Amino acid sequence: xxxPPPDPQFxxxxxxxxxxxxxxxxxxxxxxxxxxxxxxxxxFIHVWNLKTHRVDTALDGHGRKSVYCVETMxxxxxxxxxxxxxxxxxxxxxEGRTSVTDSVFTENVGFCRCSLLKVAQGRWLMAMAAKALExxxxxxxxxxxxxxxxxxxxxxxxxxxxxxxxxxxxxGSQPLLLAGYEDGSVxxxxxxxxxxxxxxxxxxxxxxxxxxxxxxxxxxxxxSEKVLSIWSLNEQQNLQVYKTHKLVNAGxxxxxxxxxxxxxxxxxxxxRIRIFGWKKLKPLAVLDYHTATVHCVSxxxxxxxxxxxxxxxxxxxxxxxxxxxxQT
Amino acid sequence: xxxxxxxLDCSISFVSxxxxxxxxHGRQKEILSxxxxxxxxxxxxxxxWQRICWRLVECVPDRWMEAVVPPFVxxxxxxxxxxxxxxxxxxTPPKAQFVVTQxxxxxxxxHTTAVLQNLLGYLALDSLRRALLIKVLQELLETWGSxxxxxxxxxxxxxxxxxxxxxxxxxxxEPEIESCRQELLTSxxxxxxxxxxxxxxxIRRLGMIVAESISSKINTDGPVLKFQYEEDDEARELKSLxxxxxxxxxxxxxxxxxxxxxxxxxxxxxxxxxxxxxxAAPVMPEEESDAELDSDDDLIxxxxxxxxxxxxxxxxxxxxxxxxxxxxxxxxxWEATVKALESLVRKNPAATREVSVELxxxxxxxxxxxxxxGFVELRQRAQVAVLTTDPIPVAKYLTSQFYSLNYSLRQRMxxxxxxxxxxxxxxxxxxxxxxxHSGAQKPCTQLLPGSDSxxxxxxxxxxxxxSKTRRFATGQSQVEMASGPNEFNxxxxxxxxxxxxxxxxPLTTFDLLGEDHLVLGRLVHTLASLMYLAVNTVAVxxxxxxxxxxxxxxxxxxxxxxxxxxxxxxxxxxxxxxxxxxxxxxxxxLxxxxxxxxxxxxxxxxxxxxxxxxxxxLLMENLKKKLKTVPS
Numbered sequence: 010x011x012x013p014p015p016d017p018q019f020x021x022x023x024x025x026x027x028x029x030x031x032x033x034x035x036x037x038x039x040x041x042x043x044x045x046x047x048x049x050x051x052x053f054i055h056v057w058n059l060k061t062h063r064v065d066t067a068l069d070g071h072g073r074k075s076v077y078c079v080e081t082m083x084x085x086x087x088x089x090x091x092x093x094x095x096x097x098x099x100x101x102x103x104e105g106r107t108s109v110t111d112s113v114f115t116e117n118v119g120f121c122r123c124s125l126l127k128v129a130q131g132r133w134l135m136a137m138a139a140k141a142l143e144x145x146x147x148x149x150x151x152x153x154x155x156x157x158x159x160x161x162x163x164x165x166x167x168x169x170x171x172x173x174x175x176x177x178x179x180x181g182s183q184p185l186l187l188a189g190y191e192d193g194s195v196x197x198x199x200x201x202x203x204x205x206x207x208x209x210x211x212x213x214x215x216x217x218x219x220x221x222x223x224x225x226x227x228x229x230x231x232x233s234e235k236v237l238s239i240w241s242l243n244e245q246q247n248l249q250v251y252k253t254h255k256l257v258n259a260g261x262x263x264x265x266x267x268x269x270x271x272x273x274x275x276x277x278x279x280x281r282i283r284i285f286g287w288k289k290l291k292p293l294a295v296l297d298y299h300t301a302t303v304h305c306v307s308x309x310x311x312x313x314x315x316x317x318x319x320x321x322x323x324x325x326x327x328x329x330x331x332x333x334x335x336q337t
Numbered sequence: 338x339x340x341x342x343x344x345l346d347c348s349i350s351f352v353s354x355x356x357x358x359x360x361x362h363g364r365q366k367e368i369l370s371x372x373x374x375x376x377x378x379x380x381x382x383x384x385x386w387q388r389i390c391w392r393l394v395e396c397v398p399d400r401w402m403e404a405v406v407p408p409f410v411x412x413x414x415x416x417x418x419x420x421x422x423x424x425x426x427x428x429t430p431p432k433a434q435f436v437v438t439q440x441x442x443x444x445x446x447x448h449t450t451a452v453l454q455n456l457l458g459y460l461a462l463d464s465l466r467r468a469l470l471i472k473v474l475q476e477l478l479e480t481w482g483s484x485x486x487x488x489x490x491x492x493x494x495x496x497x498x499x500x501x502x503x504x505x506x507x508x509x510x511e512p513e514i515e516s517c518r519q520e521l522l523t524s525x526x527x528x529x530x531x532x533x534x535x536x537x538x539x540i541r542r543l544g545m546i547v548a549e550s551i552s553s554k555i556n557t558d559g560p561v562l563k564f565q566y567e568e569d570d571e572a573r574e575l576k577s578l579x580x581x582x583x584x585x586x587x588x589x590x591x592x593x594x595x596x597x598x599x600x601x602x603x604x605x606x607x608x609x610x611x612x613x614x615x616x617a618a619p620v621m622p623e624e625e626s627d628a629e630l631d632s633d634d635d636l637i638x639x640x641x642x643x644x645x646x647x648x649x650x651x652x653x654x655x656x657x658x659x660x661x662x663x664x665x666x667x668x669x670x671w672e673a674t675v676k677a678l679e680s681l682v683r684k685n686p687a688a689t690r691e692v693s694v695e696l697x698x699x700x701x702x703x704x705x706x707x708x709x710x711g712f713v714e715l716r717q718r719a720q721v722a723v724l725t726t727d728p729i730p731v732a733k734y735l736t737s738q739f740y741s742l743n744y745s746l747r748q749r750m751x752x753x754x755x756x757x758x759x760x761x762x763x764x765x766x767x768x769x770x771x772x773x774h775s776g777a778q779k780p781c782t783q784l785l786p787g788s789d790s791x792x793x794x795x796x797x798x799x800x801x802x803x804s805k806t807r808r809f810a811t812g813q814s815q816v817e818m819a820s821g822p823n824e825f826n827x828x829x830x831x832x833x834x835x836x837x838x839x840x841x842x843p844l845t846t847f848d849l850l851g852e853d854h855l856v857l858g859r860l861v862h863t864l865a866s867l868m869y870l871a872v873n874t875v876a877v878x879x880x881x882x883x884x885x886x887x888x889x890x891x892x893x894x895x896x897x898x899x900x901x902x903x904x905x906x907x908x909x910x911x912x913x914x915x916x917x918x919x920x921x922x923x924x925x926x927l928x929x930x931x932x933x934x935x936x937x938x939x940x941x942x943x944x945x946x947x948x949x950x951x952x953x954x955l956l957m958e959n960l961k962k963k964l965k966t967v968p969s
Binding site for chain 2: 010012013014271292
């Protein structure tokens with residue numbers, strides 16, 4: 010008899026608004042406190058202290074418009090946030106400061122989360138949906154210089170970019186971008202040439218979220234339908250469908266693979282968080298805690314594997330924190 | 338060598354006289370506690386002593402037979418012992434036969450089940466006596482099946498007779514059953530009918546169990562009668578009587594007793610150890626097997642059986658709900674609406690008020706379309722929500738429908754339940770309103786609470802008596818309860834008076850004073866509840882007066898459930914109407930009621946009625962005392 014699914018280790022309450030994005034920063038040494046950043050629909054970014062389970066700081070930088078992406082840039086003192094006020098803000102949080110040091114005006118009114126990739130010390134690439142409908146722009150941070158603009162072919166009819174993932178095979182190799190579009194396709198872009206290397210129709214509905222394992226060159230995407238699609242990249246840099254997995258209820262908002270590539274988590278419109286083994290997509294658990302759509306899931310970056318956590322943010326204003334499969 | 342009975346006769350009859358006299362004077366226990374074990378031992382193997390024993394009891398004069406034989410039956414450890422002690426006593430002397438077959442079984446009912454087992458087992462053991470057994474069974478069935486007995490005899494006696502019937506059945510053999518099959522069937526049919534007609538659930542259940550047992554005995558092949566009732570300890574005990582366990586007990590000497598005890602002790606140990614081995618059988622051999630198959634090793638899946646499709650969303654607007662409930666073919670949506678309706682009604686009072694009567698009408702007629710868990714409760718809670726949101730028009734509608742044509746009994750009783758629940762909610766202060774919700778579920782979700790409400794009333798009356806008598810000693814209670822306007826005040830009359838108006842006007846399909854006495858009983862209990870909840874309202878005095886008149890008109894009703902309700906009504910009146918008003922405006926009615934209560938305490942066959950009447954008299958006494966001590 011299988012055990013019933015576990016309860017959350019704890020639940021963070023107090024955002025008073027739907028939670029759209031989460032990001033952990035727990036890699037620091039003692040006496041550094043493990044931190045979780047959350048972005049909410051009311052425009053606030055909450056900095057949660059994972060020892061006390063309380064909000065240490067609330068950042069208000071997007072004019073009360075929904076924040077739908079938060080990322081750290083090398084440690085918890087530098088934060089990037091993206092909001093529906095069409096801005097991407099860079100924050101300096103060192104020594105108790107809460108100031109926006111820089112911002113990028115994206116002129117994009119969509120919901121596509123930007124993607125960050127560290128390419129060198131102090132240098133990042135950021136991919137974001139651009140002003141024009143189907144375009145993706147890549148900027149270098151912190152200089153804010155444009156690296157390239159990725160335009161699909163005329164007549165491709167991909168629709169809006171829905172989700173982005175910048176990656177590189179190893180440090181020093183050229184960065185690539187995977188983009189999921191409104192028509193259900195996933196496209197692999199070469200940034201230096203600004204060209205699409207491969208396109209694969211993974212879904213019949215818009216690709217809501219995707220994640221990629223650069224070691225195994227295998228990725229997974231979720232959509233508003235009932236199917237999860239797993240695809241891989243072969244030697245010729247071509248995307249091929251590896252397998253699909255049918256879900257009980259339609260709608261996935263977010264997918265994330267754990268840093269150790271053992272398991273992955275999906276955030277569902279049916280209020281449930283699903284855990285799968287990454288190797289064979291073996292269903293492991295269905296966590297039914299939230300009472301509304303789960304918007305985001307995120308794994309922590311604890312150095313000690315036994316402390317690793319999974320966080321899920323939902324429309325029901327709660328963030329549930331889970332400790333699952335930490336022994337491996 | 339055998340003793341000549343002649344010489345012993347005289348001394349035995351003397352002993353019989355002594356025995357009889359002692360027993361008649363009430364000392365049965367003392368003398369028999371010595372006599373019976375001694376005789377048991379002596380008669381074990383010695384048949385002369387057996388004969389002596391038989392003569393002993395036989396010679397007890399007739400007028401003392403009644404005092405001797407039942408205690409004998411009681412103190413004998415088993416049916417076969419009794420057989421040895423009494424022999425075929427019951428076959429010949431008419432008095433002994435009368436005592437055993439009629440008195441113990443039909444006229445007394447204080448004996449335990451063990452006594453019944455002894456007696457009937459005794460009758461079954463000898464072929465001569467078996468004829469008596471069958472006769473006894475027939476008489477028992479006649480009593481069991483008589484509708485006047487069911488109506489007027491106390492429940493304890495009915496249970497006793499039922500037990501006796503079951504034990505008789507257990508002793509009967511096939512050929513015997515064959516010979517009286519037709520009679521059994523007829524009695525069963527008649528008996529079942531009058532039992533099911535009763536208002537008390539206990540009686541109904543007794544009837545069901547006995548009927549099932551009879552049916553299983555006479556229809557050994559083919560379909561048997563099967564009822565649905567609550568299986569609790571009492572039911573199980575009754576049903577266990579149907580099976581006779583072979584007497585493996587006390588028979589031979591001391592040594593064997595010990596051996597038997599050891600055997601008995603050994604048995605439970607064996608059972609326990611098997612149980613332990615079952616529970617020790619554990620967990621997770623899955624771990625190993627999974628690891629081999631999958632390379633996702635050491636990732637043990639959790640139980641995902643709860644991962645099912647998400648249900649359809651319920652409508653968010655009240656008017657949409659009305660549409661779905663009246664027309665929609667989509668059963669998923671219908672189900673979701675039924676589940677969500679109560680909370681929607683409570684969250685949108687203004688919208689509900691616009692369509693309250695329509696919603697009440699729909700809910701009253703709502704039939705279960707799909708198998709929704711707790712449908713009855715969901716419908717009731719929605720009805721209560723609608724009624725409390727818009728009390729006056731909905732109460733008007735519901736009370737008028739109560740007396741209308743072409744409603745089923747269930748619907749009429751639904752109306753009563755909903756009125757009481759809503760009244761309860763309205764009459765409690767707002768802060769309690771929330772907690773009372775969960776409490777209110779309990780009493781009225783069963784369709785026929787039957788005598789449960791009378792038990793509730795006893796408790797409530799007790800509490801109120803306590804609280805009243807304590808008022809002079811203590812001052813303010815510790816916690817100030819949140820106060821708010823009594824919402825029931827403005828609507829109490831609307832709930833109460835329409836219900837009481839037309840009870841004596843029969844309609845074609847509904848006659849409260851005739852066949853539908855079940856509904857009458859429920860109506861009376863409802864009026865008692867409404868009266869109780871109307872405390873501190875303006876209309877309470879008028880309500881009290883009307884209720885006392887109503888009680889007066891119905892006080893001789895033959896149904897004990899109705900009478901219990903009437904007595905609850907009086908309790909409510911005494912508790913809710915302020916004492917000054919009681920004494921000034923209702924003196925005559927109170928005096929008349931008091932004399933009736935006195936009658937009930939003495940003469941009513943139902944134990945609950947007598948208790949309630951006594952409590953009412955106590956309340957009246959307290960009332961008088963209280964007004965005497967407080968200077969006017």
